[in-house]
Amino acid sequence: MTQKQPHHSIADNYQQVLASIRSQEDRFHRPADSVHLLTVSKTHDADKVRQAYVAGARDFGENYVQEALDKITALAQSPQPLNDATWHFIGPIQSNKTRDIAGEFAWVHSVDRLKIAQRLNDQRPDNLPPLNVCVQVNLSNEDSKSGVPLDAAESLCANIAAMPRLQLRGLMAIPAPCAEHEQQRKAFQPLHAAFKELQQRHPTMDTLSIGMSNDFAAAIAEGSTMIRVGTAIFGARS
Numbered sequence: 001m002t003q004k005q006p007h008h009s010i011a012d013n014y015q016q017v018l019a020s021i022r023s024q025e026d027r028f029h030r031p032a033d034s035v036h037l038l039t040v041s042k043t044h045d046a047d048k049v050r051q052a053y054v055a056g057a058r059d060f061g062e063n064y065v066q067e068a069l070d071k072i073t074a075l076a077q078s079p080q081p082l083n084d085a086t087w088h089f090i091g092p093i094q095s096n097k098t099r100d101i102a103g104e105f106a107w108v109h110s111v112d113r114l115k116i117a118q119r120l121n122d123q124r125p126d127n128l129p130p131l132n133v134c135v136q137v138n139l140s141n142e143d144s145k146s147g148v149p150l151d152a153a154e155s156l157c158a159n160i161a162a163m164p165r166l167q168l169r170g171l172m173a174i175p176a177p178c179a180e181h182e183q184q185r186k187a188f189q190p191l192h193a194a195f196k197e198l199q200q201r202h203p204t205m206d207t208l209s210i211g212m213s214n215d216f217a218a219a220i221a222e223g224s225t226m227i228r229v230g231t232a233i234f235g236a237r238s
């Protein structure tokens with residue numbers, strides 16, 4: 001074992017998260033490489049995004065439209081443009097922001113209303129492939145949180161599957177924070193079950209977007225195919 005250093009670089013952290021994903025896949029009898037890492041770069045500047053890119057990150061998650069657009073522009077113009085980066089919008093969606101999201105992102109993980117889906121479908125530029133969409137589900141049924149209740153996800157998925165400029169890819173959720181592994185797994189279980197059922201009806205659904213810095217092992221145990229990690233790669237957000 002190498003000795004722990006007081007400061008870890010973004011590259012070290014990124015490699016460590018990747019290694020941890022591979023070991024959790026093994027531990028929970030998931031196929032090797034079946035869990036994808038989405039690097040959540042919200043609040044971190046373009047220079048830090050570039051450090052993660054150099055370490056191997058290609059998928060980036062952002063929550064705030066204007067912040068993301070500034071970063072995407074800066075990184076596309078810099079001497080070594082990040083041409084093969086894929087941008088995922090993972091934050092709450094206001095309807096006056098759908099045009100920017102439809103034009104600048106490849107994925108949206110946080111669709112939770114029909115009206116937003118319709119606007120994204122209408123506004124997705126014709127020269128781009130369909131926008132990849134996950135439906136966000138509210139697992140804790142708190143009024144304050146984003147996401148559709150689990151029993152409303154089926155109908156929203158069916159509507160999105162019929163939209164030509166959207167590609168229905170899966171479900172996303174952010175459970176209430178909880179420190180204990182078994183409790184974390186329990187929170188994910190109803191979503192995992194619903195996902196498997198919906199997949200029968202909609203074969204394009206290949207993505208279960210669950211798991212963040214503090215609960216990705218439990219998410220991998222419960223079928224996650226894409227974990228969204230910020231803090232464990234970049235350190236705490238200010």
Ligand SMILES: *Cc1c(COP(=O)(O)O)cnc(C)c1O
Nearest residue numbers: 040090212213228229230231232
């Ligand atoms: C911020 C955020 C993350 C990353 O959370 P960490 O705990 O920093 O890993 C993941 N998903 C969403 C939707 C987020 O807003």
